[in-house]
Amino acid sequence: MTRWLALPGVPPLLALLALLGLWHLAATFFGYNFFPTPGAVFKTLPALFGEAEAAANIAASVKRMLAGFALALAVAVPLGLMMGRSPLVAKLVKPLVATIYPVPKAALMPIIMLWLGIGDAAKIFVIFIGASLPLLQHSFGGALAVDQKLIWSAQAMGLGPVKRLFAVVLPSALPEVMIGCRVGIIMALIVMVSSEMIARQSGVGNLLFNSADMALYDTVYAMIVVIAAIGFVADVAFEFVRRRLTFWAEIHQDPLVPSA
Amino acid sequence: MIAIEGLSKTFETSGGEPHLALDGISIDIPKGQFLSILGPSGCGKSTLLYIVGGFVPASAGRIRVDGRAIAGPGPDRGPVFQEFALFPWKTVRGNVLYGLLQQGVPRDQAERRVSELLQMVHLSRYADFYPKELSGGMKQRVAIARTLAYDPAILLMDEPFGALDAHTRTKLQNELLSIWERDRKTVLFVTHSVEEAVYLSDRVMVMTPSPGRQKAVFDIDLPRPRIRAELLLNRRYQEYLIAIERLVQDGGEDEA
Numbered sequence: 001m002t003r004w005l006a007l008p009g010v011p012p013l014l015a016l017l018a019l020l021g022l023w024h025l026a027a028t029f030f031g032y033n034f035f036p037t038p039g040a041v042f043k044t045l046p047a048l049f050g051e052a053e054a055a056a057n058i059a060a061s062v063k064r065m066l067a068g069f070a071l072a073l074a075v076a077v078p079l080g081l082m083m084g085r086s087p088l089v090a091k092l093v094k095p096l097v098a099t100i101y102p103v104p105k106a107a108l109m110p111i112i113m114l115w116l117g118i119g120d121a122a123k124i125f126v127i128f129i130g131a132s133l134p135l136l137q138h139s140f141g142g143a144l145a146v147d148q149k150l151i152w153s154a155q156a157m158g159l160g161p162v163k164r165l166f167a168v169v170l171p172s173a174l175p176e177v178m179i180g181c182r183v184g185i186i187m188a189l190i191v192m193v194s195s196e197m198i199a200r201q202s203g204v205g206n207l208l209f210n211s212a213d214m215a216l217y218d219t220v221y222a223m224i225v226v227i228a229a230i231g232f233v234a235d236v237a238f239e240f241v242r243r244r245l246t247f248w249a250e251i252h253q254d255p256l257v258p259s260a
Numbered sequence: 261m262i263a264i265e266g267l268s269k270t271f272e273t274s275g276g277e278p279h280l281a282l283d284g285i286s287i288d289i290p291k292g293q294f295l296s297i298l299g300p301s302g303c304g305k306s307t308l309l310y311i312v313g314g315f316v317p318a319s320a321g322r323i324r325v326d327g328r329a330i331a332g333p334g335p336d337r338g339p340v341f342q343e344f345a346l347f348p349w350k351t352v353r354g355n356v357l358y359g360l361l362q363q364g365v366p367r368d369q370a371e372r373r374v375s376e377l378l379q380m381v382h383l384s385r386y387a388d389f390y391p392k393e394l395s396g397g398m399k400q401r402v403a404i405a406r407t408l409a410y411d412p413a414i415l416l417m418d419e420p421f422g423a424l425d426a427h428t429r430t431k432l433q434n435e436l437l438s439i440w441e442r443d444r445k446t447v448l449f450v451t452h453s454v455e456e457a458v459y460l461s462d463r464v465m466v467m468t469p470s471p472g473r474q475k476a477v478f479d480i481d482l483p484r485p486r487i488r489a490e491l492l493l494n495r496r497y498q499e500y501l502i503a504i505e506r507l508v509q510d511g512g513e514d515e516a
Contacts, residue, residue: 152339156359215302
């Protein structure tokens with residue numbers, strides 16, 4: 001009787017429907033104009049994407065998020081791997097990281113805006129900082145945990161230090177680096193939205209706050225749905241990439257994997 | 261071919277205390293000899309091997325290979341570790357191929373050599389498997405093939421069969437002997453099994469527990485190729501076992 005419940009995809013779908021149902025009931029019950037029903041919110045979504053300005057805002061946001069993340073990937077991963085293999089590099093970088101780590105990245109925006117303006121550069125930079133920290137931390141941890149005997153085996157084969165970093169340390173640390181990537185991409189999303197809320201010029205964060213100012217509550221909720229969707233797609237994409245890149249690893253760490 | 265002179269190693273413990281692990285090891289190992297280094301755990305026998313490999317620096321003394329002082333690791337000394345240390349992201353074939361490509365061997369030539377090696381260690385059918393899909397004995401066969409691939413003059417084997425069950429261990433000992441008898445590489449073989457040391461070696465160096473010093477060196481004068489079933493009844497083999505076993509037991513009580 002309950003066999004259909006065990007079908008893949010059914011439980012998450014039920015959970016989603018329950019959430020939407022609860023939202024609908026609550027919205028109808030309270031009847032506040034700033035608390036639209038899910039139906040009203042989803043009705044504005046096609047219009048939002050049809051609107052050239054809104055679509056351009058969303059595209060601009062995603063572009064900045066990816067640029068900041070790519071930059072973090074290019075800088076933080078090699079740096080983290082080097083920290084894991086060289087105590088000197090670790091000693092040099094650790095104090096810097098420890099200083100920046102606890103600072104909310106949005107708090108850096110005023111200074112960064114003074115230097116880089118309120119355009120793309122400032123936002124990409126702050127996304128880069130935000131996404132770098134988890135990448136750095138996990139690459140560092142992953143490189144620290146590399147089996148010394150793998151390194152020795154590679155040394156005996158004649159691999160020099162730079163080649164070892166990319167041909168042995170990176171693949172060894174990859175399962176851990178990929179966990180950093182998943183955290184990092186979501187950090188990039190969070191910092192992307194908050195940077196746009198501070199330097200309100202374009203993007204989903206800007207659109208969200210402009211709509212709130214104009215009391216367009218359906219649009220406010222729709223923008224939150226859009227941001228959540230960006231995050232969800234980014235996370236699922238990373239999990240997809242991670243499984244394909246680290247299928248050879250002994251253990252699959254699957255924290256909060258969206259059911260595939 | 262390997263000359264070890266007055267080799268000592270002092271570690272710093274996590275408490276900051278100096279700890280003497282190896283003390284005044286001196287031994288010459290001629291080309292083509294199979295030498296076992298035998299001792300209880302903690303006697304520094306693996307450390308000695310790592311120093312010869314160039315992976316760990318010595319605190320005093322020197323090591324020369326063919327008259328030249330060693331400076332770091334090199335493809336003339338190939339390690340095989342108890343933990344296999346395979347590249348888990350590469351297939352069996354990829355693991356064995358890697359060192360060859362690294363040495364600049366052209367790809368088609370390297371591929372042919374890998375096929376031969378995999379055949380030699382009976383793993384041709386597993387060429388496309390990943391390490392996590394193999395048993396311990398298979399992993400160690402891959403590791404041996406991977407090291408043999410770049411043709412080091414010296415094999416440094418660090419308790420290579422220590423993590424295997426008794427049956428697999430015996431099988432791999434026999435395979436190692438038949439491989440060794442083919443090209444007679446110089447082998448340094450670390451073990452804590454008296455039986456394994458005597459069965460495989462031309463010479464056995466027995467070490468004292470911490471700090472590791474040379475206690476005695478035995479020349480194992482037994483016919484080759486060695487066949488275990490025949491050796492078991494060989495009087496001289498039995499005497500070696502008894503003499504070395506007594507030596508290892510004597511003074512070993514304060515450890516373990």
